Every structure is written in C-alpha cells, then in structure tokens.
Amino acid sequence: MTNTDVWRLSATETVAHTTAGDLTAENTVAAALDRMDAVNPDLNAVVDFCTQDAQARALALDKARSSGAPTGPLHGVPVTIKINVDQTGYASSNGVVALKDLIAPADAPIVARLQEAGAVIIGRTNTPEFSFRADTDNPLHGRTHNPWGRHVSPGGSSGGAGSAVMAGIGALAHGNDIGGSLRFPAAANGAVTVKPGLGRVAAWNPSQTAERGLLAQSMSVQGLLARTAQDLHLSMPIIVQPDARDPFHAPLPWRGPALDGPIKVGFTKNTYEFDLHPEVSRALDIARDALVDAGYQIEEIDPPHLRDCGMDGYRALMGEVLAMMGESVRQHGSPTINAIFDEYFDQFTPYKDTELLNMMAKRSFYAREWSVFQQEYPLVLCPFLPQPFFAPDRDTQGPEGVREVLGSALWSYSMNFMGLPAACIPTHVAELPQGPQPMNVQIVARRWREDLAVDAAIAIEARAGRICDALWQRMA
Template sequence: MTNADIWQLSATELTKLTRTGDLSAEAAVQASIDRMKAVNPSLNAVVVDLSGEALERARALDKARESGAASGPLHGVPVTIKINIDQKGHATSNGVTALKDLIAPADAPVVENLHRAGAVVIGRTNTPEFSFRADTDNPLHGRTYNPWGRHISPGGSSGGAGSAVMGGIGALAHGNDIGGSLRFPAAANGAVTVKPGLGRVPAWNPSQTAERGLLAQLMSVQGLITRSAEDLHLSMPSLIAADPRDPFHVPMPWRGEALEGLIKVAFTKNTHGYDLHPEVEAALDFARDALTDAGYHVEEVEPPNVFDAGRTGYRALMGEIYALMKGDVDAAGSQTVRDIFTVYFQEFPPFSGDELLQMMAKRTHYARQWSLFMEDYPLVLSPFLPQPFFAPDRDTEGAEGVHEVLGCAVYSYAMNFLGLPAASVPARLAQLPKGAQPVNIQIAARRWREDLAVDACAAIEARAGHMCLPLWAKMAADGE
C-alpha cells in the first residue's frame, strides 16, 4: 500500500489495519504528513506543523502494540487540533498576534481524550481572530483556502480544520462551535460533523485565567469534522470521555436506546424570509428522499420558531460579548475584526441589563418548546444556510455581507442557544457559475441523541456519496 493510498483512508478503515498491525501507526502518520506537505502550502489550513513529535508518538504506539499493549480505538489515526485549544507546549493563539506566545501548560480534555484513544496530532489548524468569524483569516497566520477553490470561503471559525480534513490532511479534525463553527466549515468544504449538545464533550483550557461568560459556556461545544458519518461514530465515543475539569460534563454513552417504530423526521424548507436558493432546495429534497427510502418517516411540519429562538439567543450572546470581550477585541484585534464586530452589534443589537437577564432566562422556554416537539419528532431536517456557501471576506463587506454570512444562519446558532445536537452533511454538489461546490443540510436531534443525527447523516451519505472523492479528483486534475 502506497502513501497515496494510505492518506485517503478513513479513520474507520485505518484503525482496521493499525489495530491489527497490518499497517503501522508510523506509516499511517507519515502518509498524512506527506499529504500535508504536498497540499498545505496552497491551503494554509495547518499553521503549526507537528510532524516531528507526531512521528515520535507513532513509533511509540507501534512499540507498545508490539509489546502486547492494548490498542486504543483511534490507534495511529492522524488528527489536527484547532489553535484555540490548549495542547501542552504549544501556543493557544486563537488567531490573535498578541497571544502568539501563550504556551499551554497542559492538554485540554479533548486533546487528552484523543491521545488516550491512540490518535496522533500532526498539526494545529487555523482560526480567525478570537475564533469569531464564519471565515478564516488573521494577521498572525494569514488566510486559509477552501480545497474546492478560492471562490468559496473555507468557513469558520474551524476553517483550518475543515479545509485540512477534506484536503486529505489527517482523517479527523478537531473544531468547536459557539454559533456554527463546526457546521460552517463542514458546509463550506463538504465535510460531515455533529455539533454536540450541551455537556456532551468536556471542555476547558488550562491556559485560561478566568472563566468564560455564562452564555459562552452554555453555547460553545467541542467536536470533530470528518469525511464520513461512520468516522463520527468511531471517534466521538472517545471524545466524550469524562474529565473532572469540566464539572458540567454529562457522562452518558454515545449510543442511546433504540427508538420504537419508524423514526419521525420533521422536514422544513422555511428560511424565515430569506431567499431559498434552488440548489439548497434540491439538496433538501434529496436528503428527504434518502431518509424516506432508508425507512424514516419524513413529514413536512414546522418546528417551534427557530428564527425567534436563534435571534434572541444571538442577541443575548452579543450582549455578553459586548460586556466581557469587546475590550479585548478593541485592544488586540485587527482593524478588520474590529469593523466586523461593529457590524455584528448592528445585525444583532446586544441585550443588556435586566433585558439580558430576561432573555437568558427565556432560553429555558425555547428549549422546553423544542423538547416537547421532539417527543414526536426526534429529528428535524432543515436548511443550514438558505444559499450556497459564500465567498471569502464576504463578512467584511458591511451590513449586507454580515447579513448574508451570519444574519440568515438562524438554524445554526439557534441550536447552540437551545443546547441541542445538530449535524451537517453534504447532500448535493452544485454546479454554479464560479465552479462546483458542496451544499450541506442540517439535522437537529433530541437532547443527548447525537447518535440519531449521525445515523441520519449516514443514510443521506449512502446515497450522496463521500464528497471528498470528487474533491480529490478535482485537486489532482488541478495539479494539487
């Protein structure tokens, strides 16, 4: 098996070989490193190359397996870590020049969990300043590019992660999501992800000197971006392992109890006043048909008002950010990100004072509505964005740009405010005037039932295929 064959293997395929010794962890890691060196110069997805220590770790894993030690479920799987999460000995820069020397004293829980499972970190991926854009560019590490072409943003804030994994750099990519930062890059690059629900994945940065705001704690989650739903089922059980440093972690198994009868899926095309692009509508219809043929009961029905919940939640988050984070953005951010935040505050007028407290309390009202609805409909199939993914720097183009990038993404940040799982999977490869690009849809699930959302992704993927395959063919044809 050549390096060209190995780097294309999914994490599931890799572990079938590495755990038996048919393929060494070193060979698996070396193949991904070679792929990284070949394509990363044009993508700038990985901004900290950890090849040396990755190979050392891979060799140590091989020696341990040969000596009879049990192999972890992710033995030898090459992964990347986003630069806003602590990895011992490396800077948690968060895309901010002023933080370029903030060296992590210890690993964050997600890094520890991946290491414990046998994964090997080959690099750290790019994020926008403060991890608070749906695009990925910063003065410290520069712009990340989408492997489908420079006509599409790579998404954000886990844009480096999405670009890396779809470009073939590692089989798994760590990311996080406070308003869509796993799902935006998945949608931009044609990857698969699930934003876990509240409390599912332990989170904490040992380098932090103060606790995050309450809404940031309630809305932000850690996760993985992959090339297949199958790889989420393989890897997420390791990621959700408990860690006492997160006192609000929910220690539940990945797989919940099987549901009786056909699983009912609420299907909506409602974009709440935003224009629904024909390619997005076609992707939704494709996903509906795939789920129906796979044995789901798909019914066109409106879930509780996602627009009201989403806009309320994001205005509340902006209130907290204005109070707790604006000073840091003004002091350490570039003019570009300061200008974007100014427009954020116009698009989502921040709640403050008593009204902020009231809207934070109202979160339970919205969550209760959705919990009751999901007693009947455990899954909700909806758009993620109403339009195909936007161009790079669209959010720098004033109010209209921010509105297109983030204002219309109510299905995204509503799920963060509600604390519900939400998966993203490609359902169509659109042929648009500027070139081909994937179109993802979203599947929300009952609280703590990420597994149901990923199962539905797998059913759609079984018909749509893995989007990485036409992408890699395109990259090869383009000489990448």
C-alpha cells in the same frame, strides 16, 4: 499500499488496518505528513506543525503494539487540533497576535481523550481572530483557503480544520462551535460533523486565567469534522468521556436507547425572510428521499419559535461578548475584526442589563418548547444556510455581507442557544457560475441523542456518497 492510498483512508478504515497489523502508526502518520507537505502550502489550513512529536508518538505506539499492549480505538489515526484549544507545549493563540506566546501547560480534555485513544496529532489548524467569524483569516497566520477553490470561503471559525480534513491532512479534525463554527466549515468544504449538545463533551483550557461567560459556556461545544459519517460513530464515543475539570459535563453513553417504530423526522424548507436557493432545495430533497428509503417517517413541520430563538440567542450572546470581550477585541484585535464586530453589534443589537438577563432566562422557554416538540419528532431535517456558501471576506463587505454570512444562519445559532445537537452532511456538488462547491443539510436531534443524527447522516451518505472523492479528483 502507497502513501496516497493511506492518506485517503477514513479513520474507520485506518483503524481496521492498524489493528490488523497491515499498517503501522508510522505508515499512517508519514502518509498524512507527506500529504500536508504537498497541499498545505496552497491552503494554509495547518499553521502550527507537530511533525517531530507526531513521528515520535507513532514510533511509540508501534513499539507498544509490538510488545503486546492493546491498541486504542483510534490507533494510528492522524488528527489535527484547532489553535484555540490547549495542547501541551503549543500556543493557544486563537488567531490573535497578542496571544502568540500563550503556551499551553497541559492538554484540554478533548486533546487528552484523542491521544489516549491512540490518535496522533500532526498539526494545529487556523481560526479567525478570537474564533469569531464564519470565515478564516487573521494577522498572525494569514488566510486559509478552501480546497474547492478560492471562489468559496473555507468557513469558520474551524475553517482550518474543515479545509485540512477534506484535503486529506488527517482523517479527523478537531473544531468547536458557539454559533456554527463546526457546521460552517462542514458546509463550506463538504465535511460531515455533529455539533454536540450542551454538556456532552468536556471542555476547559488549562491556559485560561478566567472563566468564560455563562452563554459562552452553554453555547460553545467541542467536536470533530470528518470525511465520512461513519467516522463520527468511531470517534465521538471517545470525546464524550468525562473529565473532572468540566464540572457540568453530562456523563452519558454515546448510544441512547432504541426508539420504538420508525423514527419520525420533521422536514422543513423554511428559511424565513431569506430566499431558498434551488441547489439547497435539491440537497434537502436528496436527504429526504434517502431517509425515506432508509425507513424513516418524514412529515412536513412548522418548527416552533425558530426565528425568534435564533435572533434572541445571538443578540444575547453579542451582549455577553460586548460586556466580557469588548475591551480585549478593541485592544488586541485588528481593524478588520473590529469593523466586523461593529457590524455584528449593529445587526444583532446586543441585549444589555436586565434585558440580557431576561433573554438568558427565556433560553429555557425555547429549549422547553423544542423538547416537547421533539417528543414527536426526534429528528428535524432542515437547511443549514439558505444559499450556497459565500465567498471569502464576505463578512467584511458591510451590512449585506454580514447579513448573508450570519444574518441568514438562523438554523445555526438557534441550536447553540438551546443546546441541541445538530449534524451537517453534504449531499452533492453544485456546479455554480462561480465554481463547484458542496451542498449540505442539517439534522437536528433530540437533546443528548447525537447518535440519532449520525445514524441519519449515514443513511443520507449511503445515497449521496463521499464528497471527498470528487474533491480529490479535482485537486489532482
């Protein structure tokens, strides 16, 4: 195989070849590094390079295999890590100039699990300042671009991860999600992801000097972006393994028990006060028809308390951010991020004091209502965003910009507030006046049943195909 053939392989395909001995880890890493050299200068998706460490690790993996050592489930798979998570010897800058020299003393749990499984980290991907935008730009590393073109944002906060994996820089990309930061880049770039539920993936940064707020702990999760849904069944069982440094991790197997009969899927196109774009409606129709053909039972539903849950959850999060991060953002953030936060606080009036405590308590009400609802509907097929993905810097353009970027994302942050798993999967490429871009849908799963969401994503992908192939043809 040529290097081009190799970097195009999915993680599942890569492992099949490295396990069989058709490819070495040195082969797969060299191809990924060559691809990074070719396309990253235009994208700025990877901003911290692990080239020498990656080459040395690939050689070590090959040497171990040749000596008879067993191979891991991700043997030789090139991956990237987001710059807000600790990787030994690298800066966890989080896109903030003041943190550019915050060198990690040890690996975060997800970094350790990936490497133990045989993955090779080839680079670290860009994020906005403080990882708190749905777009990716910062004064430290600059703007990340979407491989589909400059007309569409790469999303955020894992925008570098989404851009990299879809451009062919590694088969898997680490990211995280507190209000949509895995799913925004998946939607923007055409990747597939599943936002894990609360407690599923152990999380902790050895470089941190204080604990995060309670809502940050309960809403933020670690995860992966891939080019094909099957790769999530390969990789997610690895990162859900326990780590004693996260005392609230839920040590559950990746696969839950089989459900009786055809799985009921609640289906909705409800976008509340926001207009539903015809291409988003088409994406939902494609996904629904694919699930019907795959044997799922589809019923139209009225989701319980979705809008109130989303707004209460984000306003509560803004209250915690204002109280615990406000001073740091003012002191160390750029004028751009401060202006965006001011707009956030205007549109999502932060809950404070007793009101904030009451909303933290009400989180259980929303989660309970959905828990009961999902006894009948283990999966919900819904929009992620009501409109095609927005242009770069849309959130810097006043109230209307922030309303389009975050205000309309009710289906996103509501899932974080309740701690429910949610997958995003592309269905087609829309030829829009501003340029082509992928369209996607969201699949919400019952608590701790990420595997069900991935099964449904695989069924949709079987009908829709891999979006990366159309992207690479365009990039060529």
